[in-house]
Amino acid sequence: MSDVYASIQSRIRAAAVASGRPADAVTLVAVSKLQPWDHIAPILAAGQRVFGENRVQEAMGRWSERRAQVELRLIGPLQSNKAHEAVGFFDVIESLDREKLAHVLAGEIQAQGKAPRLFVQVNTGEEPQKAGVVPGQADAFIALCRGLDLPVEGLMCIPPAQGDPAPHFRLLGQIAARNDLAKLSMGMSDDFETAIACGATSVRVGSALFGSRT
Numbered sequence: 001m002s003d004v005y006a007s008i009q010s011r012i013r014a015a016a017v018a019s020g021r022p023a024d025a026v027t028l029v030a031v032s033k034l035q036p037w038d039h040i041a042p043i044l045a046a047g048q049r050v051f052g053e054n055r056v057q058e059a060m061g062r063w064s065e066r067r068a069q070v071e072l073r074l075i076g077p078l079q080s081n082k083a084h085e086a087v088g089f090f091d092v093i094e095s096l097d098r099e100k101l102a103h104v105l106a107g108e109i110q111a112q113g114k115a116p117r118l119f120v121q122v123n124t125g126e127e128p129q130k131a132g133v134v135p136g137q138a139d140a141f142i143a144l145c146r147g148l149d150l151p152v153e154g155l156m157c158i159p160p161a162q163g164d165p166a167p168h169f170r171l172l173g174q175i176a177a178r179n180d181l182a183k184l185s186m187g188m189s190d191d192f193e194t195a196i197a198c199g200a201t202s203v204r205v206g207s208a209l210f211g212s213r214t
């Protein structure tokens with residue numbers, strides 16, 4: 001098994017235990033976007049089965065042949081005109097971030113008779129360049145999604161690049177708790193242990209696992 005993979009896994013398990021949860025309480029989402037296949041193959045061979053991708057077309061190119069072996073999560077912004085393919089292809093969409101997309105996804109789920117699990121993305125830092133509903137609109141947006149029968153199971157955030165991410169992770173946890181959502185997708189290569197300490201149920205790790213992206 002790849003040493004790097006083993007070491008990330010053991011850090012995740014240790015952080016889960018340190019937060020008072022079972023060692024296997026946190027899911028590793030291996031972010032394979034923009035990685036050459038020879039970086040991904042050893043991790044797949046070592047048993048990793050959950051992968052995150054940023055773009056629909058890129059993910060389909062990389063994973064179509066091996067689709068049945070893996071759980072695939074879309075973690076990047078989703079354009080409405082790609083919703084048809086995204087609903088058809090992904091197990092989980094973590095970037096549900098606006099009303100129009102909620103309506104388009106609801107229509108696709110109806111039409112295709114299958115539904116990916118969904119996460120609402122929250123822009124905890126209220127950064128203009130970032131996707132996600134702002135915290136003050138999260139409760140209303142989650143209610144709207146539920147009104148459309150969308151299977152929302154959790155929340156996702158990407159804290160600002162600078163500064164302490166912990167307050168952002170805690171804020172996401174508070175929004176989830178008051179909306180009865182069990183899943184929290186938060187934490188990346190540089191901060192996944194902090195995210196687990198704040199209650200993450202899945203972490204999205206790319207460069208620490210595969211090396212820097214080209």
Ligand SMILES: *Cc1c(COP(=O)(O)O)cnc(C)c1O
Pocket residue numbers: 031033054075076158188189190204205206207208
């Ligand atoms: C690229 C990406 C990641 C992985 O980032 P690393 O810092 O390489 O671990 C996680 N989440 C999202 C939404 C991303 O776009």
